[in-house]
Amino acid sequence: MLEIGVIREEKERVIAGLKKKNVSNEQLALVEKIILEDDNRKATQTSLDILLAKTNKLSDEIGQLFKSGKTTEANALKGEVGSIKEESKMLEIALKESKDLLEEMIIQLPNLPHDSVPEGSKAEDNEVFKAWAGPMPELIEGALPHWELAEKYNLISFKDGVTLTGSGFPVYKGKGARLQRALINFFLDEATAAGYQEVQPPLMVNKESARATGQLPDKEGQMYHCEKDDFYLIPTAEVPLTNLYRDTILQKTDFPIKMTGYTPCFRREAGSYGSDVKGLNRLHQFDKIELVRLEHPDNSYDVLMQMLAHVEGLLEKLELPYRILRLCGGDMSFNSALTFDFETWSAAQGRWLEVSSVSNFETFQSNRMKLRFRDDDGKTRLAHTLNGSALALARIVATLLENHQTADGIKMPKALQAYTGFEMIN
RNA sequence: GGAAGAGUGGCAGAGCUGGUUUAAUGCACCGGUCUUGAAAACCGGCGUGGGUUACACCACCGGGGGUUCGAAUCCCUCCUCUUCCGCCA
Structure with missing residues (x-):
């Protein structure tokens, strides 16, 4: 606001x-x-x-x-x-x-874009902030898209998900489940090493929380709602983590506040269809590790770049081809002042998939949730809030499977092997 | 789920037989005096928001609503916490 x-x-x-x-x-x-x-x-x-x-x-x-x-x-x-x-x-x-x-x-007015935000109205207008420098991976003869790999190696059952719940709720099995758990632990360990405090929040929030981070009223239809108790299933850990500091006055010495949390994320994704929702591309439930930071306004843009570097490090260690976009004014979220999207290359689909979105909201969220700090002159000022995915799992799994497939199976990146406990999926 | 009790300023804690308590007092905190320095003592300040050039002034005692000329205080309702009972991973 x-x-x-x-x-x-x-x-x-x-x-x-x-x-x-x-x-x-x-x-x-x-x-x-x-x-x-x-x-x-x-x-x-x-x-x-x-x-x-x-x-x-x-x-x-x-x-x-x-x-x-x-x-x-x-x-x-x-x-x-x-x-x-x-x-x-x-x-x-x-x-x-x-x-x-x-x-x-x-409440109908979106946040103001940062000066560096490029003009534009659609995804094509986004600026490629950092292109993939290396060669695009060469796939083996007969390379498969991730949903076929998932079936071939019995990693994920989309069908079982439909039986249990509906489309967009996959069931991970065997090495598929193990890979997922490995990624969660890997991402959390990396965040902890970078000084983020790990938080396990509730997966449902009340109206006030959804409102404070801007999900309500803007994205009402995108969230699952438990009517009887008037709770919303979180679409991202950003909601509970940031709300931890709702209606708070911080001291300057409290900064920086760095939180990380792994949670499943629930999104109704009403209106999506076609290749968009194929396989793991777009789900109703997916896992994500989120970073949330509360910062002094003077630091928030430096911090944004730190977060970018963190996410880059993860993608490097996973040996995935990626690029970074600086979103244009028309493609940015309602709440954001500056957003960088990370995309990994889905080799078999021939398209980039968004796996992280890192944003500075400046005072847009803190104003709504009354998150302030006491400045040197004794007056209260609104703090800046930032968040970013590090990382969103389902699509990482998708591109991991596709990019690392070999004739003998799917090779795990070195950094992950200690977590998976296996080197190959075959 | 049932019963009882309780929610007051950073913390502790009065007020709760409605009206100089429209929030005492203590601690913590900030500034000053004193001191070589510190402690102690003493003096002053010390919540958030609205409003004003600045004052004045107004609102807020868990949230919402009501009674009254007047509500922290009485009534209704919701939430949370504590204790007991029931159920249960």
């Missing part, structure tokens, strides 16, 4: 930023409406405060009068307060409406 102060005081910058994000004209028009409504809010608040001050004063007097036994005068004053109360009640309602309307409008 953008800060109202920023909208008011830096209107031109806000509008320019929104344009870069390719928002609709209706959204653009909101900026002006928001400022007007905020004026209205202030005026209403002020009127109400004056009335409340009056009521407080009169009530005080009534109290004094009763105490000194002047019952008649006290009762006379009561009548006076009565009429003021009616008025203040109406103002209270008007104030609430104004606040609700204001919030409803502000």
Whole structure:
């Protein structure tokens, strides 16, 4: 959620930023409406405060009068307060409406893009920040896509998943399950070595949490919802991890806050179809190790680059061809100020698959969740939040299987062998 | 799931027979005096948000709603914690 102060005081910058994000004209028009409504809010608040001050004063007097036994005068004053109360009640309602309307409008505005974000509206406009330098892997004769490899070596059963639940819920077996567990441990160990504290959060969150990180109301339809308890299955560990610090005032010395968590992620993916959802490309449930950082605004972009380096290190160790994209204004998420996507090459499909998204949200999330820190001048300021996948499992498994297939089976990268306990899947 | 009790400012802890407690007091913390320095002692400051050039002022005592001229205090409801019972990995 953008800060109202920023909208008011830096209107031109806000509008320019929104344009870069390719928002609709209706959204653009909101900026002006928001400022007007905020004026209205202030005026209403002020009127109400004056009335409340009056009521407080009169009530005080009534109290004094009763105490000194002047019952008649006290009762006379009561009548006076009565009429003021009616008025203040109406103002209270008007104030609430104004606040609700204001919030409803502000919440529709996406975060402003960082200066370095390229112009553009679609995926093709994303900037290749770092291309794959090495040669593309040469596949063996008769190389298979990952879903066929999964079947051939009995690693994953999509069919069983359908029996148990439905499409998009694969069942991992044998070395497939073992590989998955190895990757989870590998990623967690790497994150721990980089100074992240491991966290095991709940896999369901309440409305407030989903709202604070921006999933609600924006992505309501993308989450699984347990109606009876009004809980949402987490679409990413970002939600519980970041919410750990909801409504918190940190000291400067608390920074940096570095958390990592492995969780399954649940996404309804309504509207997806075709080759997009083939095999492991897009699932309703997949495993992911997430990094979350809370940082001082002065550091957050340095930290973003650190996170990039961390993810790169993982992909290097897994010996996978990858590239890094800097997302253009139109392709970035609603919440983000700057996002880098990592993609690994799916050799058999001939396409890049997104396996990580690393973003700086600046104060967009912290504003909504009231995550602040005390600055040197003693005042509270909003902290910056960042997160990134390190990494998303299912697609890593897919590209791992495809890129490392040999005539004799699938060779595990060296870094992983200690975790899998085997060198080959055959 | 059932019963009882409890949720107050960073912490501890009063207030809870409605009105100079519209939040005491202690600890912690910050500044100052004193001191060679420190401790102690003393003085002052010390929650969040709205609002103002700055004051004033307003809101917040787990969340929401209600009664009243006036609610931390009374009522309703939800949440959480503690204890007991039941169930259970």
